Amino acid sequence: MEIFVCVKRVPDTGENEIELDSGSNGIKRDDLVYSINEWDNYAVEEAIQIREKHGGSVTVVTVDNEEGDEVLRREMAMGADRGVLVMDKAFEGSDGRGIASILKAVVEKEHYDLVLTGVQADDGAAQIGGLLAAMLGWPYASIVNEIEILDEKKIRIHREVAGGNLEVYEVDLPCVLSVQTGINEPRYVPIRGVMKAAGLDVPVYGTADLGLSPESVGEAGATVKVKNYFVPEAGDRAEMLEGSTEEIIDKLIDLLKSKGGVR
Amino acid sequence: MALHIYSYILHNKGVIDDTAFEAISAAGVIDPDASITAVAAGSGLDLDAVCNQASKHYQEVWKIDSEALSYPDAEVIRRLLVRIIPKGDIVLIPHEHFGMDLAPGLSVMLDAAYLSDAVDFGGIGDGRLSAIRQEFNGQVNTQVECDISNGAVITIRPGSFKGDEGQCANGPIVDKTSEAMEGGIPAVGRRFLKFVEAEVGEIDITQSEVLVSVGRGIADEDNLEIAFDLAKVMGGDVSCSRPIVDAKWLEKERQVGNSGKTVKPKVYLALGISGAFQHLAGLKGNPFVVAVNKNPKAPIFQAADVGVIADILDFIPELTDKINEIKR
Ligand SMILES: Cc1cc2nc3c(=O)[nH]c(=O)nc-3n(C[C@H](O)[C@H](O)[C@H](O)COP(=O)(O)OP(=O)(O)OC[C@H]3O[C@@H](n4cnc5c(N)ncnc54)[C@H](O)[C@@H]3O)c2cc1C
Ligand SMILES: Nc1ncnc2c1ncn2[C@@H]1O[C@H](COP(=O)(O)O)[C@@H](O)[C@H]1O
Numbered sequence: 001m002e003i004f005v006c007v008k009r010v011p012d013t014g015e016n017e018i019e020l021d022s023g024s025n026g027i028k029r030d031d032l033v034y035s036i037n038e039w040d041n042y043a044v045e046e047a048i049q050i051r052e053k054h055g056g057s058v059t060v061v062t063v064d065n066e067e068g069d070e071v072l073r074r075e076m077a078m079g080a081d082r083g084v085l086v087m088d089k090a091f092e093g094s095d096g097r098g099i100a101s102i103l104k105a106v107v108e109k110e111h112y113d114l115v116l117t118g119v120q121a122d123d124g125a126a127q128i129g130g131l132l133a134a135m136l137g138w139p140y141a142s143i144v145n146e147i148e149i150l151d152e153k154k155i156r157i158h159r160e161v162a163g164g165n166l167e168v169y170e171v172d173l174p175c176v177l178s179v180q181t182g183i184n185e186p187r188y189v190p191i192r193g194v195m196k197a198a199g200l201d202v203p204v205y206g207t208a209d210l211g212l213s214p215e216s217v218g219e220a221g222a223t224v225k226v227k228n229y230f231v232p233e234a235g236d237r238a239e240m241l242e243g244s245t246e247e248i249i250d251k252l253i254d255l256l257k258s259k260g261g262v263r
Numbered sequence: 264m265a266l267h268i269y270s271y272i273l274h275n276k277g278v279i280d281d282t283a284f285e286a287i288s289a290a291g292v293i294d295p296d297a298s299i300t301a302v303a304a305g306s307g308l309d310l311d312a313v314c315n316q317a318s319k320h321y322q323e324v325w326k327i328d329s330e331a332l333s334y335p336d337a338e339v340i341r342r343l344l345v346r347i348i349p350k351g352d353i354v355l356i357p358h359e360h361f362g363m364d365l366a367p368g369l370s371v372m373l374d375a376a377y378l379s380d381a382v383d384f385g386g387i388g389d390g391r392l393s394a395i396r397q398e399f400n401g402q403v404n405t406q407v408e409c410d411i412s413n414g415a416v417i418t419i420r421p422g423s424f425k426g427d428e429g430q431c432a433n434g435p436i437v438d439k440t441s442e443a444m445e446g447g448i449p450a451v452g453r454r455f456l457k458f459v460e461a462e463v464g465e466i467d468i469t470q471s472e473v474l475v476s477v478g479r480g481i482a483d484e485d486n487l488e489i490a491f492d493l494a495k496v497m498g499g500d501v502s503c504s505r506p507i508v509d510a511k512w513l514e515k516e517r518q519v520g521n522s523g524k525t526v527k528p529k530v531y532l533a534l535g536i537s538g539a540f541q542h543l544a545g546l547k548g549n550p551f552v553v554a555v556n557k558n559p560k561a562p563i564f565q566a567a568d569v570g571v572i573a574d575i576l577d578f579i580p581e582l583t584d585k586i587n588e589i590k591r
Contacts, residue, residue, distance in 0.1 A: 011399070013400060013402060013537065014479065017402075017559075018398075018399050018402045018403050018560070020403065027403060096367075096377060096379070097376075122398060122399055123396070123398045123399075124379075124380055124396070124399075124400070125379040125380060126358075126367075126379060126380070127377060127379045128367075129367070130363070130364070130366065130368045131367045131368070131370070131377065134370075134371035138452070139338060139451060139453040140338065140364070140453075141364070141453060143360055143364070156456070159360070159364070160522050161360040161522075162521060162522065163461055163522070163525070164461035164515055164518070164523055164524075165459065165461050166458070166459040166461075167455065167457075167458055167459075168455075168456040168457045168458075169453050169454060169456060170456055171452060171453045171454075172452035175452060175453070181506070181509045182509035185510075185511070223377075223409060223413075223415075224376060224377070224407055224408070224410070225408050226406070226407050227393075227405075227406045227407060227408050228405065229398075229403050229404070229405050229406075230403070230404050230405075231403060232403075232404050237564055237570075238552075238554060238565075238566075238567035238568055238569055238570035239568065239569050239570070240564070240569075240570045240571070240572070241569060241570065241571050245573070245577075245578070245581060248571055248573070249581060249582055249585045250585075252569065253582075253585060255551075256497075256553075259529060259530050260472065260473070260530060261499075261529070261551070262589070
């Protein structure tokens with residue numbers, strides 16, 4: 001099974017307060033701590049587990065700048081066989097369709113049986129997997145939380161729907177799946193793996209390698225553009241309790257009593 | 264020129280989903296002059312009931328009726344929609360598990376723009392629709408512009424528009440089945456096998472009046488003890504956000520949210536939970552929400568009645584002690 005996993009480097013919201021940069025209508029990115037998108041880490045683990053059982057290879061791919069190299073190596077340290085960094089000035093400002101069309105070109109450079117993405121990344125769009133599948137003309141299933149390989153041509157998957165209920169499908173290969181958190185328990189990155197991954201070659205692909213025309217991607221080809229970032233209106237923001245911890249707790253207990261939380 | 268907007272209708276067992284009415288409001292914000300057509304797929308009497316409900320409020324309802332659609336498979340429905348929806352128009356789809364499966368691919372097949380998870384819209388100017396989205400689980404909003412000159416498929420976040428049930432339209436129901444089925448049920452590489460209901464666990468948080476709910480801020484499985492201690496003195500139960508279940512620290516039946524349980528307690532303590540919309544989707548019945556979080560910008564403070572900026576690992580035990588003291 002030749003498996004292609006799309007991964008993205010995102011600001012770690014557990015580590016960072018996202019702050020606006022008034023100058024650029026953007027967010028301040030310089031001081032942010034980045035890590036791999038949580039969903040993608042599950043996707044890579046799933047790919048590694050499939051390879052361990054059924055053979056084949058795992059290729060991790062990201063569309064990013066040079067900083068993307070780090071997440072690729074992290075996932076290679078976990079056990080992915082290869083990483084590909086897709087990077088070109090012309091790719092900057094791509095919208096979802098742009099990213100998906102770039103990834104399509106990478107998928108089509110070689111032969112793959114299975115493409116995995118995360119369900120969603122930092123901008124919460126949950127779009128790349130579905131766009132990519134349709135562009136490739138392959139079957140798609142989103143929010144997948146179980147994958148079973150039936151044979152070289154078929155898999156069975158579970159999709160998670162509302163209320164934690166499941167839908168079970170049989171899907172023909174090749175296909176694209178978006179992977180949900182909790183599908184497995186991602187392994188820790190072994191130190192030995194980190195050292196090994198540091199020495200591996202990570203090829204970089206640009207527009208020319210992928211046969212893409214620069215106007216079709218990046219800012220130029222984008223139909224959806226972010227114009228401005230702003231903080232959600234503080235309209236019905238919570239009443240913030242202030243003071244010493246003691247004072248706060250006293251106020252809180254009074255409120256809880258009146259609401260039935262403390263009897 | 265007024266837009267033509269199609270709204271894909273979700274339904275279950277003959278009952279139309281609230282999002283069908285939210286889409287009418289959303290369409291009105293996109294373009295007050297737009298004409299709106301509901302599109303519903305399904306089979307038999309259930310579908311008829313849904314179309315009747317939709318026609319009261321939509322100017323027109325298109326139905327696709329086939330035994331093969333009695334369980335909706337997005338891979339099939341996408342291809343049927345492409346056969347009937349003209350290119351260049353706007354299609355609205357709810358941003359939930361079915362819409363997430365259906366919508367991105369639909370935009371590719373219609374050669375239209377794809378705009379995901381919109382929570383509000385500005386106006387249209389120069390062939391561009393201005394929309395509001397959220398990033399980083401709601402920590403920041405973005406204003407985006409979507410070029411709709413070749414049409415657009417747009418998913419709408421459930422609950423972000425008020426359902427417009429007041430408006431009476433009494434639109435005609437148009438049977439689009441033969442047009443959609445021309446050439447038969449489309450062949451797809453994915454076959455629906457079965458639906459499996461979530462397992463029923465030992466504890467039922469949907470009945471709890473007081474929920475002490477913990478998120479990733481609890482940091483370690485061993486720390487869960489402090490949440491159980493607090494729940495005990497408050498006479499409530501412990502619930503959680505999704506990452507706690509993903510890490511297998513708590514049972515799935517304790518998860519609140521869109522892919523977990525819908526709860527309706529009187530009091531909900533959100534401790535170290537950021538407030539992602541998929542989590543808040545499980546919180547119903549207007550409970551008194553207390554949020555404790557160390558990040559003053561956490562979106563949970565938009566959803567809570569009372570907020571405390573604190574480290575929960577210190578705050579929870581102190582609160583427990585104080586309640587114990589009072590009770591004694
Ligand atoms: C299809 C789909 C369905 C989903 N369904 C659900 C669902 O049903 N339920 C659900 O919960 N999620 C669901 N999610 C996931 C959701 O998007 C969020 O990822 C999740 O809710 C985040 O959980 P969290 O708030 O615990 O973690 P985080 O977002 O990581 O937030 C942790 C918070 O804790 C705070 N914190 C950290 N340490 C401390 C401390 N010591 N003291 C105080 N505060 C601290 C941080 O500031 C942060 O705000 C779903 C996602 C998808 C894509
Ligand atoms: N720049 C990127 N490079 C590679 N994969 C990406 C990129 N952006 C998004 N993806 C993939 O698409 C998934 C969904 O992201 P999104 O559609 O942006 O919410 C992510 O989990 C990744 O697997």
